Amino acid sequence: MSDLLERLRARGWRMTAQRRVVAEVLGGEHVHLTADEVHARAVAKLPEISRATVYNALGELVSLGEVLEVSTDRRAKRYDPNAHRPHQHLVCARCGTIRDVHPVGDLLADLPDAERFGFTVSDVEVTYRGTCAACVPA
Structure with a gap:
């Protein structure tokens, strides 16, 4: 069972077949899927699941704080199930x-204090960008 499924069960989240499939699709390390990718993978496991159900489940998971909504490229939002462990992201530019x-x-x-401009800073998001090993020309 995935870490996300275990966390959801511990919280008492009502586990319908559709919600279970969405949580299963999001299970694992380094998972950063778009809603459409979650839907496509969920349909492979449960053909009758609707796009609206996937979007609703993702919204609930984000509201619960169990999944992060990540935007690293100004395109589609991605969903990260590793909300329980603080981390940053490394993105391949290619x-x-x-x-x-x-x-x-x-x-x-x-x-530095001089760069805070009077803000009380509560959170930091850093995105590292580069080229992954698969995209580096040989």
Whole structure:
């Protein structure tokens, strides 16, 4: 059983067949699927699942804080089931592959006071960009 499914069961989330399939599709490491990709994979497991049901389930998972909505390329939002562990993202500029990364240090503390402009900073999002090994020319 995936970590996401276990977390949802522990929270008492009503587990219909449709919700279970959405959670199963999102299970795993480095998962960053669009809603359409979640729907396509869910249909392969449960042909009668509707696009609206997938969107509703994703919305509920985001509201619960169990899935993050990620936007790394100004295109479609992606859904990240690793909401329980703080992390940043590494994105390939060529193919769009996204990997979860865990930088060392305190990203919030690394912002100098002079650069805070009076803000009380509560959160940091960093996206590292580069070219993945599969896209580097040989």
